[in-house]
Amino acid sequence: MSGQLLRLYIAGRTAAASRAIANLEAIVAGLAAEGQQIAIEVIDILERPQLAEDERILATPVVIKKLPPPVRRVVGDLSEHDKVLVGLDLKEA
């Protein structure tokens, strides 16, 4: 289960975006400590709006896990780490 990628979509470097990035990094760091390697890609849709279109994103920050299926999406500033892990199917509920 290595090589997983989480894409975090933000709309500009807002406070909420920064919080989400920090939260996601903390979550991934926690998983790394358990031996799960997960990469994060941060995409600013202000720079690449077509990606927002393709992913049908309505609100940011949002983190999307494409693989393995099914697709998981978690929206918000990701402040509750457990909920994020469950939402992304990285941890049993």
Next chain:
Amino acid sequence: MSAETHREGATIEHRPDVAPTGIAGLDRILRGGVPAGRPTLLRGAAGTGKTVIALTFLCHGIAAGEPGVLVTFDESPEALLAHAEGFGFPARRHVAEGRLRILDMRPDRNEVQVGETIELTVILARIAHALEGLAATRLVIDAIDGIEATFASYPSLRSELARVFDWIRERRVTCLITTGERGEFSTRYGLEDYVADCVIALRQEVTNRVMTRVLRVVKRRGGAHETNEYPFLLDAGGLFLVPVTGAELTAKVSDRRLSTGIPGLDAMLGGDGPYRGSTVLLSGQAGTGKTSLACSLVRAACEAGLAVLYISFEESIDELTRNQRVLGLDLARYRRDGHEAAGPEDHQDDHRDDHPKDGLVLRPVRAVELGLEEHLMRVMRLIGEYRPDLVVLDPISSLAGRGHDPAAKETLLRLLHLLKAEGVTLIATELLSDDGGGVSHLDVSSMIDVWIRLRRHENDGEINRLITVVKARGLPISNQVKEFRISGAGLAIEEPYLGTGGIAYGTARLARAAEDEAELEQLDQELERARHARDQLTEVTAAAARLARIEEEAKGAELDRRIAQIEQRLAQIARARAAVSRGRE
């Protein structure tokens, strides 16, 4: 709706500050269209027609060279495309050609929400990206209230939505935002008061189990608009709004006449039939021949090269055609619409003008369950679609005869005004009740130019049809009640019997005439006898005169002879006397 679109294009002046919606009646109410470069709010409960208006607005703009972006928070893009195609807009082609883009902003129900804060900047980024990509000038945001339910848990939603609306306002794009009435969304987010320059409210009400949809322009910043509630029609033919309110009578007055196809009736109307463009009402009880008379007018109009729209409310087209054929009138000959299926047909703008302008179009409108207003609007739309010179409404009483619905009467008046204003001749039949004493219940008589009344005359075990011209504006009319005959040879007006016994029709007329015949014969004989006697008398007199003359002559000759004898005697005496005196000397 396409026909009106064309028509309105000509009459509504193009102003740079308005963007026509493409719905004729709405554009008229809005004095040209929604504010260009500004947001307009369209609110109404589910099913009131918001999306249809929005799609029409977009596709009309695209057809006029303004690319458009459609943002949907509710229906799927596929459903919207199918919807638009259903109304005759080539939406898929628009998408393929890059003139229409649909942004799917339906919320993802599986999305997990975590935290206190969300930002809706991405909505703006996506819209801006699409607008720029297409160089679009029209934007529709459909069912914006859908977003609230999705992100209801976020305290930041309110300020984020306000930001979205501010952005739209600043964007200077002609925008139509639709929203439901749920929880007064539009008021709570200041859409109504602050964001939108124009607010249109749609409403539907059910009275007597019949649904009526109404539209009202609530607000229009920096511009005039009509303030009434307008009923409108929404079906497969699109949205149709009665565009006429307080219309002035600006009828194109015509001096040309239209033959009724019945010489006797033309004669009753001053010789040539009614004026073109007039409103003709044919009133009568059941079976008096209203439809047949109307069909005769239709034939005459078709023969004169006019375009005729016949709207039949009770008889089906097949029945009508058959029944008239029996009377020697082949309506099918004049039809230009062939036998295509009834109902709204394609509404593609491009095809409309391919129709030949003259000929007959027969249309049944039979949905009894419709409200009267909806009924009338269907009629108006058909008229807008076919632009006839002459319209037959058979019978008009099915539109307003019951008279319980003031709105229906108003709409009927609007219809009559509309036809007048367009210079269209109207032939309306009116079914009178048998016990009504021939009184019209339409209560629109002031709008009628020519009123012909048909009635039954029952006498001596038979029914005859009588025809009277009650009024005919501007025409010298016959004030006589005449007989109206319907037979396999067609329609004819018969002079009634006018004799010593009063006026008589039908067989009674014939009977009276027969009585007269006998009397005449008798008189003739009497005359003959008297003449004969007279002649004889003359002869007797002459003979007597001859006899008298002969006797006179005989008597005269006798007297002459006597005179001569006496003169001879006297002469003899004189001679004798002379001889005696000579002897004495």
